[in-house]
Amino acid sequence: MGSATREATAAAKAALAAQRSVDLQVAEDLFAAGRVVGRSAQLRSALNDPDADATRTRALVQGVFGGRIGATALELLGGIAVSRWSSGDDLLQGIEELGLRAAARSAGTKAVESELFEFGRIVTSNADLELALGSKLSPTPAKVALADRLLTGNASPQAAAIVRHLVEQPRGRRIGELLRGAAAIVADECGYAVATVTSAGPLTAAQLQRLERQLAGQYGRDVRFNLVIDPSLVGGLRIQIGDDVIDGSVSARLTDLRQKLAG
Known part of the structure; x- marks a missing residue:
């Protein structure tokens, strides 16, 4: 920029x-x-x-x-x-x-960022849905209508309006990227940062509180979490805030070790 x-x-x-x-x-x-x-x-x-x-x-x-x-x-x-x-x-x-x-x-107090994250998670986990919403070959009105059907009654009017716009004007960006970027801007406007925390299993309330204090101190603002469970991590955490990625997962350390041994 x-x-x-x-x-x-x-x-x-x-x-x-x-x-x-x-x-x-x-x-x-x-x-x-x-x-x-x-x-x-x-x-x-x-x-x-x-x-x-x-x-x-x-x-x-x-x-x-x-x-x-x-x-x-x-x-x-x-x-x-x-x-x-x-x-x-x-x-x-x-x-x-x-x-x-x-x-x-x-x-107001509606959790629009969380709605965008959840919708993005659903879309990116379903290849057919991701293609239907993101393909350049699909007519734009059909993509907008599909997004409306999925969100009506399941999300706030604000989240629905954002998704409609992103689907209608992607400007060459993938739908997952669009939703992550929009969620980050919405969170910033509301005065906090969003961390996507991926772990091999559920985290306890005490663990989340400690992590929240650490990240808030590091970034100088409140931090809210989007939690993702991924057993392939084996253990540890992968944390993403904006473009920053902190990968302390066991799988990442094993991958790093294999690369060093291979080199």
Whole structure:
């Protein structure tokens, strides 16, 4: 991520935080705007033109999206557009991230991150389902309809809206990657980090409490767990927080030993 994108992302997050009230429609509007921008290289280039002044860029946003999305989303989108992004793809990612954060804001105390994780676990454990939702050959409306059937009545409206958008605009990413990334952003907006903890068997409450204290101290914020049981680990733990992976499993140590002996 370039410095321009980091600054633009920080500005977008601050603009969202300054909003008194954010409902799910704001997130839906941002997702919809992102899909429009994603389908038009010309629009993406115009919105990310470093030579355009802010007045002209905001007028472009108003001309394209005025009357199509709500006032709050339009204001936030205008702020994103007048920021400087390192690339058009970063601009598109910025719109999507702000939509995810708006969905998290609108959810209140609902555990949207956990819903996304669980849905991702179900999808990636079923090859046919993963193909149905992620194949480029499947019509997008059919994929969205399938996601809706799976989530209606089983997840919050926020989780359903996020999944619909990710299925509709994957931008070359696999569905599992999409859901993990979205879950991490939702958790960050709610003020905590998420650790996926994989163990050979169930962990006790005392073990989880100790692990939570250790990780919170290391990362400087609250940590919540998504727990996965994988007997193939034999023993120990594999912990992933964002891009950080701590693999203390017995299977990893055995693999490392075999590699050393083979070398």
